[in-house]
Amino acid sequence: MRQINKSVLRVLLILSFVIGLSFLSIVLMGRLQDARAVAQDSYQYLEVFNQAVDIIQKRYVKEVDVKDIYYGAIQGILSKLDPHSVHLPPDAFKDMKIDISGEFGGIGIEVGMRDGALMVISPIEDTPAWRAGIKAGDFIVKINGESTEGISLNDAVHKMRGKKGTAVTLSIMRQGWVEPKDFTIVRDIIRIKSVKKAELIDGKFGYIRLVTFNMTTGDEMRQAMENLIGKAGGKLSGLILDIRWNPGGPLDQAVETADLFVSEGPIVSIKGRIPEDNKVIYAQKPNTYIGFPMIVIVNAGSASASEIVAACLQDTGRALILGTKTYGKGSVQSLFTLKDGSGIKLTTAYYYTPSGRSIQAEGITPDVEVEELSPEQEALLEKERQRQEEWRFGEEKLPRYIPHEEVLPGGTVEKEPGLEKPEAKKKTFEEEIMSDYQLRRAVELLKGWEVFQAQMKKASAK
Known part of the structure; x- marks a missing residue:
């Protein structure tokens, strides 16, 4: 009987193995067929692409450089994906790496496609x-008189770059304007320090103006904090981190900056299409600046890495966010070098705040919404606009008036003596606070918090 049971058990085991092997074979065959189907589709469309290139090379009205055809094709593919995925020719790819290092030649703007x-x-x-x-x-509707309609982001950046001392003219259209206006800007060597300003307010509240992120941001931020703490006698009563108009930069520098003020928990989560792109980056406890209230000032120009910092400090409760809604860029780009020295900047992942939210195309809503101008400043500005509109009536508004240029010899424009614009006097930091409504509100909140804390201590001591 035991002999029969053992025989049956062997048969069952063999059958199970055969069935399992058969199932595995079916799965593998299915995947192999899927892979073959994908490869067949790719080959089919590659044939179509090569056929199109062949027709262009042979039949286009004038000769076309084959490199331009293939570069254009790559850029065409990427432009169908999202505004931040681009192909960069060798020179432009090299420029991008220089940008990240913190020094480049140009006029100093972050641009995108909308x-x-x-x-x-x-x-x-x-x-x-x-x-x-x-x-x-x-x-930007024109660069040096050439329309930007249909221009790639890469080409636009290259047109605005140039040697120090040379000029570029941008035709700008702004909300509320009837027609574009030209801005002629002289290029310069742009050496960007991340920390633009680090000041003490009333000898105990720190203020740091962080204008961009590059490879030295984390070190600059730590140095600024050490300097402020030293000037404050070893302890800060509060800190204002101003990241208005900060267009962002490398992800790792955003993490380093947030990590200065958060001692535990996630800073940011990265989620992509493949497992290698998925990760959660956590705060490290050593050398963290805590024990004082913190306010972060943001606006519509706060983008990318700036938003990672602001969102982390908001979600963890480490800081109060003040200002207006941020830009809303919630994606991560990676750089890939191609064989000819050109490169691809490709969106490879999305990032999520510590609470798991995405700010993509949404931005960060401040805890305390404060507009750039106070209600009183807005009212005065509107009153002045109306006054100028009512009273401004000059010769140039008359029909068939004679232009000023026609009266001068050779059509040149002369300046009237004594009408040169006087050089503006540089404001002190105290004057900056008084004229900057958002910063003034942040300072008032920190001071109010200090008074509130003192009152609470008195009440608890009774």
């Missing part, structure tokens, strides 16, 4: 574009 139009994401503070008055949200 509904097919070239838009300024943010001017970088204290650069030629910033000083010329270029603002976040401006649309």
